[in-house]
Amino acid sequence: MSRSSRVPTSVPALVVAVDGPSGSGKSSVSRAVARRFGLRYLDTGAMYRALTWWCLDQAVDLADQGAVVRAMDAMPLVMGTDPAAPSVFVGAVDVGEPIRQTRVSERVSAVATNLDVRARMRDLQRRLIGEAEAGVVAEGRDITTVVAPDADVRVLLTATEQARLERRTRELHGHAEQDAVESTRDQVVRRDRDDSTVSQFVTAADGVHTIDSSAMGFEEVVDALSALVTRVTGREPAVESR
Numbered sequence: 408m409s410r411s412s413r414v415p416t417s418v419p420a421l422v423v424a425v426d427g428p429s430g431s432g433k434s435s436v437s438r439a440v441a442r443r444f445g446l447r448y449l450d451t452g453a454m455y456r457a458l459t460w461w462c463l464d465q466a467v468d469l470a471d472q473g474a475v476v477r478a479m480d481a482m483p484l485v486m487g488t489d490p491a492a493p494s495v496f497v498g499a500v501d502v503g504e505p506i507r508q509t510r511v512s513e514r515v516s517a518v519a520t521n522l523d524v525r526a527r528m529r530d531l532q533r534r535l536i537g538e539a540e541a542g543v544v545a546e547g548r549d550i551t552t553v554v555a556p557d558a559d560v561r562v563l564l565t566a567t568e569q570a571r572l573e574r575r576t577r578e579l580h581g582h583a584e585q586d587a588v589e590s591t592r593d594q595v596v597r598r599d600r601d602d603s604t605v606s607q608f609v610t611a612a613d614g615v616h617t618i619d620s621s622a623m624g625f626e627e628v629v630d631a632l633s634a635l636v637t638r639v640t641g642r643e644p645a646v647e648s649r
């Protein structure tokens with residue numbers, strides 16, 4: 408074999424795995440980093456949310472674990488992984504907005520703690536990551552530990568409970584006054600408590616880098632994760648950061 412025929416003609420796919428609790432900034436930061444590096448973006452939480460939406464739409468009892476698994480097998484889920492315009496479709500229905508509604512946020516943990524659902528989600532997410540030829544930033548709760556433990560870069564993105572509550576409240580209400588913060592508590596604190604019974608996203612597993620974003624602005628976190636990707640992989644951003 409000649410030397411030139413052994414040289415790879417394309418850059419190998421880069422996989423960045425990001426986990427963390429609710430409101431730590433996983434989705435927004437992962438999306439921005441994916442854009443910088445020319446990668447796809449996979450929001451795995453949106454997949455659990457889509458299944459929850461589908462079960463509610465189909466009147467499936469979320470407490471009936473077998474019925475939820477059957478619903479997942481029947482769900483025509485299509486994940487759009489362009490970080491400039493990520494999308495979630497169930498059949499022809501664009502569920503990007505409905506899966507963020509409170510009725511889904513309040514119930515999604517019941518679906519995400521179903522272990523048979525998790526096994527199927529793991530396989531589907533691995534397939535989607537494998538299909539991303541240019542590479543992908545995948546984020547969720549068990550990406551660094553279960554779905555992609557061999558990812559090139561693995562990161563736990565954390566922030567204090569107060570910072571996360573305030574961020575989510577600002578997103579939902581446009582301000583972070585105390586009564587609004589209290590009304591958001593269930594969607595952040597209770598959900599994390601339930602979700603952490605089946606995934607490890609509170610402390611970093613071996614080999615997983617931690618970024619604590621509590622006192623960092625959004626762009627600062629994007630810069631920190633981008634710098635980490637470059638330091639670990641030698642890969643430079645594909646586009647100018649600003």
Ligand SMILES: Nc1ncnc2c1ncn2[C@@H]1O[C@H](COP(=O)(O)OP(=O)(O)OP(=O)(O)O)[C@@H](O)[C@H]1O
Pocket residue numbers: 427428429430431432433434435436452574575577578620623624625626628
């Ligand atoms: N460093 C930051 N400083 C302030 N606000 C931030 C920061 N990072 C993200 N945000 C904002 O906080 C909110 C929550 O961020 P995001 O949705 O990315 O969190 P998440 O970890 O994906 O949450 P969930 O798992 O619940 O979906 C968004 O409105 C986002 O713009």
Ligand SMILES: Nc1ccn([C@H]2C[C@H](O)[C@@H](COP(=O)(O)O)O2)c(=O)n1
Pocket residue numbers: 429451452453455456515516519546547548549550598602606
């Ligand atoms: N890999 C994942 C991703 C998400 N979940 C659960 C945890 C959340 O309650 C729910 C929605 O996630 P979000 O959109 O808030 O990030 O899905 C999980 O268990 N594993």
